[in-house]
Amino acid sequence: MDEVHHDWKNTINLNILFLKVMGLWPRKNEVYKPGFYMVYCGIVVTLFVAWHIFTQVINIYFVGNNFESVVAIAYIILIEITAIFKVFFVIKNTKKLKERMALLKSNWFQKSNHEQKVLIESSIKFWKSVYRMFIAMSVSCNTFWLIYPLLDSSAEEKRLPFLAWYPYDYRISPLYEITYGFQVFSATYLTLVHLNVDNLMYTFNVYMKCQFDILSDNLRNFTKMSSDFNKSLIMCVLHHKRILRNLLIFVINVINPIKISAFNVFYLSLATFMTILKTAWSYFALLYQLSLRNK
Structure with a gap:
């Protein structure tokens, strides 16, 4: 049967682009090594993740008597801390993730005919729809969250999107504008971490689901693969073994x-x-x- 080539990585180009900008995906097949990109990654993660969370944790000490404020801060901090684990996971497993992406280019993971192409297109299309939906929801939520303090006319003093402590009076201009902008960038970065790391893992799940669909179709059409029974059987077994060897989670x-x-x-x-x-x-x-x- 004629092979129908499919570039699996092309499906997540936008996802990979976001990760590159965030310092979480070195270019091409490279991994993290001493150089500009590693320094860039260290700066953005430290500034927009670690420091942003630290200022909110410290603020708990100053609002300890206000139960509602503590609950509000704790809820946000727990969500943000999960981003640290996700960043650590991607950085630690960059080599493995890229190796798996490279393996998908091999002939073993290509569609064998047009029927199989149609079979998996629905899964790929569904993933793209989910990704776009999450982007729209994230942008809407973040936009409302970040501009609400500016639209709240009931506030008696200048407010920030997140309750946090800073070693200066952020209510004074231009410190207020600078601090507000910092929180906007931090919130956007953390949102992109959750959105793109989660979707990257979801993509691997979709890829594996597609491979199992291809394997199932080959088994259903066993005699069409090759006139040699043993050859067809060996091809299916080897395909199955290679699918299991990509499976990270x-x-x-x-x-x-x-x-x-x-x-x-x-x-x-x-x-x-x-x-x-x-x-x-x-x-x-x-x-x-x-x-x-x-x-």
């Missing part, structure tokens, strides 16, 4: 089905998701009751 077991794990702590499933929702609601109800008592 899956736990493979010869008895149990493939499962996605979260840092090898627990498996992601519908039951786990429902447990998380129930726990989150319980914490919310508790904090809400405490907030009412303090009024």
Whole structure:
């Protein structure tokens, strides 16, 4: 059968571009090494992630008596801290991620015919739609969050989008404008980290799903692959082995089905998701009751 070549990396060009600008994807096949890009990565991560979080953590000490402020700050900090783990994961595994992307160019991971092309186009199209939807939602949420202090006429003094402590009086111009701009850049950077790292991992899941679709189609049309039964069988087995060798975040077991794990702590499933929702609601109800008592 004639091979239908597909450039898998082309699907996530926008995703990769954002990661490059953020200092999280060295050019071409390079990894992190002493040089300009590593320095650039260190500066933007330290400034827009570490320092931004640090100023909010310190602020908890100064607003410790205000329960509502502590809860608001803690909620934001927890979300931002997860970005640190995501940045660390990408930097640590840059080589592995790029190796997997390079492997997808091999003939083993190409579509064999037009039918298989049609088969996986829906998955790729769905991923693109999800990515665009998340971009739109992130831009809308961030825009509202960042301009709200400027539109809030009820505020008695100048406010920032995030409650934070700075070793100077940020209410004085032009320090207020500079600090406000810093928080805007930090929030945008953190949003891009969550958006693009999550979607990069989701992309690998989509790629693997597409490969399993291709493999399933080959098995269904076993006799069309080659007139030699043994050759067709060997090709399918080798394809399956190569699919498993790309799989970074899956736990493979010869008895149990493939499962996605979260840092090898627990498996992601519908039951786990429902447990998380129930726990989150319980914490919310508790904090809400405490907030009412303090009024």
